[in-house]
Amino acid sequence: MIADIGFYIVAFAMLVSAIWAVTAKNILHSALALIGSFFGTAILYLMLSAEFIAVAQVLVYIGGVVIFVIFIILLTSRLGDKAEIAPAMRKILAFALCSAMLGTFLHALDRAGYLVNTKTATAASDFASMRNIGLRFLDPGANGFLVPFEIISLLLLITVIGAIVIARKEGE
Amino acid sequence: MSIPLLLPDILLLGLGVMILALDLARVKASLVWNVAWMGLIAVLVVLNLIPAGWDRAWFGGNWNLSNFGLLMREFFILSALVTTLLARSNFVRGEEGFGPMRYKPEFLAALIFVTFGAITVVSSKDLLTLFVGLELATIPLYFLVAWNKENAKASEAATKFVLLGSTSTATMLFGMSYLYGFAGSLRFANIGEAVASSPTSPLLWIAVLFLTAGIGFKLTLFPFHSWAPDVYDGASTPITAFLSVSSKATAISFLIIMVYGPLAAIQVQLQPLLILLSAATMTVGNLGAMKQTRLRRFMAWSSIAQAGYILAALTGPAMSARSSVVFYLFTYAFSNYLVFFIASLVSDRREQTFASLTGLSRQKPWLGAALAIGLFSLAGIPPVAGFVGKFMLFGSAAKAGHFAFLIFVGVNTVIGLYCYLQVLKAGWVDTGEEAQEEANKNLRLSFTEGASITLLTLLVLGAGIAPWLGNNIAAVLQYGP
Numbered sequence: 001m002i003a004d005i006g007f008y009i010v011a012f013a014m015l016v017s018a019i020w021a022v023t024a025k026n027i028l029h030s031a032l033a034l035i036g037s038f039f040g041t042a043i044l045y046l047m048l049s050a051e052f053i054a055v056a057q058v059l060v061y062i063g064g065v066v067i068f069v070i071f072i073i074l075l076t077s078r079l080g081d082k083a084e085i086a087p088a089m090r091k092i093l094a095f096a097l098c099s100a101m102l103g104t105f106l107h108a109l110d111r112a113g114y115l116v117n118t119k120t121a122t123a124a125s126d127f128a129s130m131r132n133i134g135l136r137f138l139d140p141g142a143n144g145f146l147v148p149f150e151i152i153s154l155l156l157l158i159t160v161i162g163a164i165v166i167a168r169k170e171g172e
Numbered sequence: 173m174s175i176p177l178l179l180p181d182i183l184l185l186g187l188g189v190m191i192l193a194l195d196l197a198r199v200k201a202s203l204v205w206n207v208a209w210m211g212l213i214a215v216l217v218v219l220n221l222i223p224a225g226w227d228r229a230w231f232g233g234n235w236n237l238s239n240f241g242l243l244m245r246e247f248f249i250l251s252a253l254v255t256t257l258l259a260r261s262n263f264v265r266g267e268e269g270f271g272p273m274r275y276k277p278e279f280l281a282a283l284i285f286v287t288f289g290a291i292t293v294v295s296s297k298d299l300l301t302l303f304v305g306l307e308l309a310t311i312p313l314y315f316l317v318a319w320n321k322e323n324a325k326a327s328e329a330a331t332k333f334v335l336l337g338s339t340s341t342a343t344m345l346f347g348m349s350y351l352y353g354f355a356g357s358l359r360f361a362n363i364g365e366a367v368a369s370s371p372t373s374p375l376l377w378i379a380v381l382f383l384t385a386g387i388g389f390k391l392t393l394f395p396f397h398s399w400a401p402d403v404y405d406g407a408s409t410p411i412t413a414f415l416s417v418s419s420k421a422t423a424i425s426f427l428i429i430m431v432y433g434p435l436a437a438i439q440v441q442l443q444p445l446l447i448l449l450s451a452a453t454m455t456v457g458n459l460g461a462m463k464q465t466r467l468r469r470f471m472a473w474s475s476i477a478q479a480g481y482i483l484a485a486l487t488g489p490a491m492s493a494r495s496s497v498v499f500y501l502f503t504y505a506f507s508n509y510l511v512f513f514i515a516s517l518v519s520d521r522r523e524q525t526f527a528s529l530t531g532l533s534r535q536k537p538w539l540g541a542a543l544a545i546g547l548f549s550l551a552g553i554p555p556v557a558g559f560v561g562k563f564m565l566f567g568s569a570a571k572a573g574h575f576a577f578l579i580f581v582g583v584n585t586v587i588g589l590y591c592y593l594q595v596l597k598a599g600w601v602d603t604g605e606e607a608q609e610e611a612n613k614n615l616r617l618s619f620t621e622g623a624s625i626t627l628l629t630l631l632v633l634g635a636g637i638a639p640w641l642g643n644n645i646a647a648v649l650q651y652g653p
Contacts, residue, residue, distance in 0.1 A: 108374030140231050145358075147234035148304040151292055154185075155308045158285040161192070162315035165275045170321060 003047060010047075014040035031069045038062050050128035177226060177237055180219040180245060181291060187211040188284035195277035205260060208280040212253040219245055224651040233297045233359065239649045241294040243498045244425055247505065248294075251418045252287040254509045256280060257624050258516060259410035262320075264618075267409060267519045270322045279319060282312040283414065290422040294429070298358040299348050302426065306344075309422045310337060310390065313415060317407040329406025336389065336399045344386020350379035351434075363434035371438045380438075383430065384445065391423035392476045393483070394452035401460070404472035409519070412468050413512035416475040417505045424482055424497060432490040443487045447577050450487070454480025454584045461591040467515045467524045470595065471508070474550060477588055478504060481565055484581055488568030495646035496564035503549060503557035503635050510546035510628040511595075514539060517621060522611060526598035531609030533600040539615070542629045543599050549632045551592040552585055557635035564642055 017036030024030040038061040045054035086094075109115045126132055137149040190211070194204050222242065229236040259279065266272040273279070285308060292305025314337060318330030352358055354375040355366035367376060388396040404412045431439055431446075457477025464470035482504075485496045517539070518528045533540030549558035562585065566578055603609070617625070635641055 108378050111374045142232040144232050145300050147231050148300045151304045151308060154285060158282055158312050161278050162282055162312055165278050166315050166318055
């Protein structure tokens with residue numbers, strides 16, 4: 001019961017900051033509002049006892065992505081500038097599309113029986129624990145994901161090399 | 173564990189790492205290039221020593237070698253090999269007035285890693301490996317597009333590619349998360365069971381919707397195709413060719429794996445969606461190709477139309493879809509690379525437009541003939557390879573009885589022929605651009621270019637004259653252990 005109330009409080013805070021992020025006139029405010037939304041997501045992950053994902057969410061999104069976004073904004077735009085206002089037609093179209101998508105999702109979730117759910121399905125509390133995630137990533141057996149884990153390292157290697165080539169000044 | 177079956181994959185990976193290591197040892201860049209293409213040929217030879225009929229999995233079922241995977245491995249390595257050969261001139265003389273590109277070893281290593289990513293896609297047995305493979309086959313392409321730093325259009329193209337590409341990746345990941353939530357497992361076998369037991373679940377269809385949207389971007393299907401002309405035009409010629417062949421083949425393998433794997437139980441219900449996407453894509457591609465003047469931009473629209481044709485085969489039964497798509501991919505790759513080789517050749521110092529082909533058939537009849545063969549194959553005119561390929565693709569759709577759709581496809585093929593003939597007209601009929609004709613007179617082919625163009629022409633002709641080669645592909649796919 002307390003967890004339920006906590007969920008609604010966090011979800012409400014997330015919605016408010018998400019709407020703020022989209023509607024804020026100042027692009028820097030949008031970036032800051034994103035932090036609130038990401039932090040709320042991290043709390044939701046914690047409530048689902050997925051502490052690794054929660055920590056990753058804070059480290060990667062708040063610590064990395066948003067700071068990166070803010071850097072880019074400060075480096076490229078003049079904050080005094082007036083925000084570009086989308087034409088009314090586009091706003092209406094975007095609103096209609098988003099409503100249609102929301103409607104589809106609600107309908108689908110309703111038909112699948114997830115919208116009004118009286119039974120609570122819970123995984124074992126250590127299902128997404130750091131220990132289990134680590135063990136499954138390094139397990140070459142039927143329960144593990146060793147191959148994708150190793151391929152991610154290839155991906156990171158070649159991405160770093162490519163980024164250095166692109167960022168490097170010519171003539172050095 | 174039968175490790176020898178994994179040898180080509182390991183060798184390919186080793187080749188990529190070795191090229192990077194050679195660069196660290198500061199050997200000459202031309203040597204690195206030689207190591208790259210010889211290494212790729214070696215991997216291809218080892219791959220051909222592996223007999224078909226293995227359907228085995230390693231590492232707890234994360235890495236799998238099937239007959240389809242075996243054929244696609246050949247395709248991807250062959251495509252990387254041709255791109256390596258095509259890329260040579262960009263590093264030696266540059267193109268379209270830009271100087272030679274730099275960082276050849278990193279470029280070649282990135283190509284090989286992308287190829288490994290594509291191989292990961294066809295080896296996957298679970299959503300996680302599939303997704304990571306798809307990313308490895310996509311992310312390096314973002315910076316490969318921007319490789320020519322002198323070219324501002326390349327940077328613009330890469331920026332568009334990154335932004336739209338990450339959006340599509342997010343869309344696809346969203347779909348995958350729904351699929352995971354629906355099935356409760358990442359393994360294809362378990363997802364297949366869940367799909368078969370509740371094929372009407374709304375969660376499943378939301379997943380299908382988002383997966384199609386995500387992969388539609390990579391395959392340049394109709395509503396998600398708008399990035400292709402800009403990116404293809406901005407990238408250098410070898411990367412454009414690689415994007416239009418390997419990247420597209422990765423996406424279509426992904427669809428084949430999903431549609432005939434975990435989603436096999438709802439393939440019949442998927443057919444209307446596929447028909448709609450296919451029909452819209454080929455129409456848009458052909459209409460877009462009509463008004464182009466730049467060759468790479470034209471090839472982008474052409475490849476959009478081709479994606480529509482390939483998708484048509486997926487409305488058919490599993491075996492004919494697989495065999496016709498694999499055969500068509502080979503013929504498409506040969507013809508596409510042939511056209512790109514000639515496009516790269518005429519744009520050594522000039523803009524790569526239709527006009528730069530002026531007088532090609534008068535000054536260099538053999539090149540003119542090769543261009544004609546490549547374009548006829550893309551349009552699907554007998555007796556070249558593209559005709560047989562298209563015949564098999566549409567035959568697959570016919571097996572499922574979609575005849576009205578096939579009439580529409582036939583009309584589209586005619587429109588496509590008009591577009592390809594426009595390029596041919598530039599090379600064979602048009603006069604007036606004296607400077608261009610003079611420049612074409614002075615074209616000098618390097619040995620690599622001459623040999624590649626000859627070989628590709630022979631392959632396009634050979635696969636058209638000997639269409640039973642396609643039966644070999646069907647035989648390999650059906651071969652049991």
